[in-house]
Amino acid sequence: MSDHAIRRIVIVGGGTAGWMAAAAFTSLLDQRELEIVLIESDEIGTVGVGEATIPPLQAFNHMIGVNEDEVLAASQGSFKLGIEFVGWGAIGERYFHPFGPHGQDYRGVLFHQFYLREAKRRPLPDIREWSMSGAAAELGRFARPAPNSPMPLPQLSYAFHFDAGLYAQFLRRLSEKRGVQRVEGKIVDATTNSSSGHIQSVTLADGRAIEGELFIDCSGFRGLLIEEKLDTGYEDWSHWLPCDHAAAVATPLTGPPDPFTRSTARSAGWQWRIPLQHRMGNGLVYSSAHWSREQAEEQLLQNLEAEPQAQPRHLSFTAGRRRLAWNANVVSLGLSSGFVEPLESTSIHLVQSGIAKLIALFPDKRFNPIERDEYNRQMQEVFEDVRDFIILHYKATRRDDSEFWNYCRTMEVPESLATMIELWRAKGRIFRQGRELFGTASWVAVLLGQGIMPEEQEPAANAMEEAFMSNAMDQMRLSYRRTAEQMPTHVDFIARHCAARQQA
Numbered sequence: 305m306s307d308h309a310i311r312r313i314v315i316v317g318g319g320t321a322g323w324m325a326a327a328a329f330t331s332l333l334d335q336r337e338l339e340i341v342l343i344e345s346d347e348i349g350t351v352g353v354g355e356a357t358i359p360p361l362q363a364f365n366h367m368i369g370v371n372e373d374e375v376l377a378a379s380q381g382s383f384k385l386g387i388e389f390v391g392w393g394a395i396g397e398r399y400f401h402p403f404g405p406h407g408q409d410y411r412g413v414l415f416h417q418f419y420l421r422e423a424k425r426r427p428l429p430d431i432r433e434w435s436m437s438g439a440a441a442e443l444g445r446f447a448r449p450a451p452n453s454p455m456p457l458p459q460l461s462y463a464f465h466f467d468a469g470l471y472a473q474f475l476r477r478l479s480e481k482r483g484v485q486r487v488e489g490k491i492v493d494a495t496t497n498s499s500s501g502h503i504q505s506v507t508l509a510d511g512r513a514i515e516g517e518l519f520i521d522c523s524g525f526r527g528l529l530i531e532e533k534l535d536t537g538y539e540d541w542s543h544w545l546p547c548d549h550a551a552a553v554a555t556p557l558t559g560p561p562d563p564f565t566r567s568t569a570r571s572a573g574w575q576w577r578i579p580l581q582h583r584m585g586n587g588l589v590y591s592s593a594h595w596s597r598e599q600a601e602e603q604l605l606q607n608l609e610a611e612p613q614a615q616p617r618h619l620s621f622t623a624g625r626r627r628l629a630w631n632a633n634v635v636s637l638g639l640s641s642g643f644v645e646p647l648e649s650t651s652i653h654l655v656q657s658g659i660a661k662l663i664a665l666f667p668d669k670r671f672n673p674i675e676r677d678e679y680n681r682q683m684q685e686v687f688e689d690v691r692d693f694i695i696l697h698y699k700a701t702r703r704d705d706s707e708f709w710n711y712c713r714t715m716e717v718p719e720s721l722a723t724m725i726e727l728w729r730a731k732g733r734i735f736r737q738g739r740e741l742f743g744t745a746s747w748v749a750v751l752l753g754q755g756i757m758p759e760e761q762e763p764a765a766n767a768m769e770e771a772f773m774s775n776a777m778d779q780m781r782l783s784y785r786r787t788a789e790q791m792p793t794h795v796d797f798i799a800r801h802c803a804a805r806q807q808a
């Protein structure tokens with residue numbers, strides 16, 4: 305290790321973000337002369353929600369060297385092939401946002417261009433029928449593609465539903481085994497170096513001071529170090545994302561768990577339904593300017609499929625991001641770095657993305673500003689990209705049944721999103737090069753699903769022979785359907801590979 309190497313990292317907070325960071329550091333940093341301390345407070349607890357993920361989490365589990373089935377068995381996990389959206393474009397409509405691509409591209413022209421052309425010639429079923437994940441989800445089936453699986457199975461892409469508290473406990477056991485020192489205690493203060501402005505230590509309620517060279521702030525919404533100590537500032541996006549409250553409650557399962565999340569739009573927000581192995585996670589995300597807490601709770605409870613297992617838990621938040629994800633010697637991860645509502649299950653991914661970027665730009669004791677600036681630039685980009693995708697769901701609606709939807713439908717959106725929508729509207733174009741999240745298929749699913757049909761398609765799609773493409777599309781659709789029919793049911797797959805070992 306060089307003289308400048310960081311030798312002591314202090315992680316503040318033991319929610320999903322804190323333990324993901326701890327597990328990743330033990331896997332990717334040379335630990336011979338490195339101490340990793342994680343401080344958490346049982347008295348404060350964690351946010352206690354966050355059950356749905358997106359496919360990159362597979363890579364995170366692989367990176368930290370854990371077996372996916374073990375993770376699912378430990379966290380009551382199930383598989384997620386996408387999200388079914390109900391009532392978003394208009395009341396009574398539904399569509400599916402599948403993971404993985406739609407169809408197969410041909411001679412450099414994206415599949416959806418052929419779909420758009422064909423849809424003008426004859427009535428076509430929903431584009432989900434040209435998706436491996438979409439077809440499997442519709443039948444309640446699941447299979448994990450192997451490297452040598454024949455097409456189209458390798459197109460199936462999946463993520464997980466799990467109990468995030470159990471996932472964090474799993475990561476805690478792993479991290480402690482690998483040498484992370486866990487400190488239980490409530491942080492009441494922090495000391496800073498008067499010349500550099502860097503945090504030197506945090507002080508616990510019992511008077512203990514814990515020193516560090518690099519601090520990872522995973523303390524949740526409050527941002528104990530990044531905000532309360534360093535005054536970093538928060539960029540508020542609530543004018544684009546007006547939902548600012550949530551109520552969550554679990555119910556028993558009433559049937560086998562579906563391999564997808566469902567999001568149902570309501571008149572001032574939306575309701576999630578996330579099936580785990582042992583229960584259904586439910587929650588309502590809503591705008592407090594349009595619904596009171598009591599109205600929201602009533603909406604949630606009257607739309608459950610079974611009796612709630614407890615009183616609903618209420619949470620509040622402000623959509624936005626910390627102006628600097630990394631300030632001085634503090635890197636914020638998780639809720640302390642910002643929050644975009646869970647409509648596309650992106651928060652845990654933003655933790656993962658922050659960890660990966662931090663490892664790639666890992667500082668030494670000299671804290672070269674170029675590393676910090678680049679980290680902040682990259683995190684801003686990924687946060688804004690997620691923001692735009694979520695705003696799209698609100699903007700691209702024809703609903704006019706409430707003040708909330710009238711506001712969303714007519715609001716100004718960020719320029720970056722307005723451009724995306726205009727490019728799509730003209731000739732179905734989507735450009736996602738260099739973007740880490742939500743590829744073309746995701747944007748196509750939401751744009752088409754919420755009723756924005758492009759006026760034309762790319763000239764290159766028109767150049768392909770019509771009868772040949774039409775026939776190829778029918779064959780493709782059939783092959784997704786047949787492949788899905790041959791898969792085990794989701795519930796059988798879980799029973800065979802990752803049935804929960806512990807009762808939560």
Ligand SMILES: Cc1cc2nc3c(=O)[nH]c(=O)nc-3n(C[C@H](O)[C@H](O)[C@H](O)COP(=O)(O)OP(=O)(O)OC[C@H]3O[C@@H](n4cnc5c(N)ncnc54)[C@H](O)[C@@H]3O)c2cc1C
Nearest residue numbers: 317318319320321350351354356491524638639646651652
């Ligand atoms: C309604 C809702 C639904 C969500 N759904 C999803 C979803 O489906 N998918 C998804 O990816 N994400 C979801 N999220 C986000 C997800 O819950 C979080 O991103 C994730 O749990 C990480 O939280 P965290 O670790 O940053 O914070 P927390 O879970 O709040 O953990 C904070 C930690 O800091 C500690 N701490 C705080 N103050 C102190 C102190 N003074 N001293 C010592 N310790 C302290 C606490 O004890 C705790 O250990 C959702 C969030 C909300 C609000």
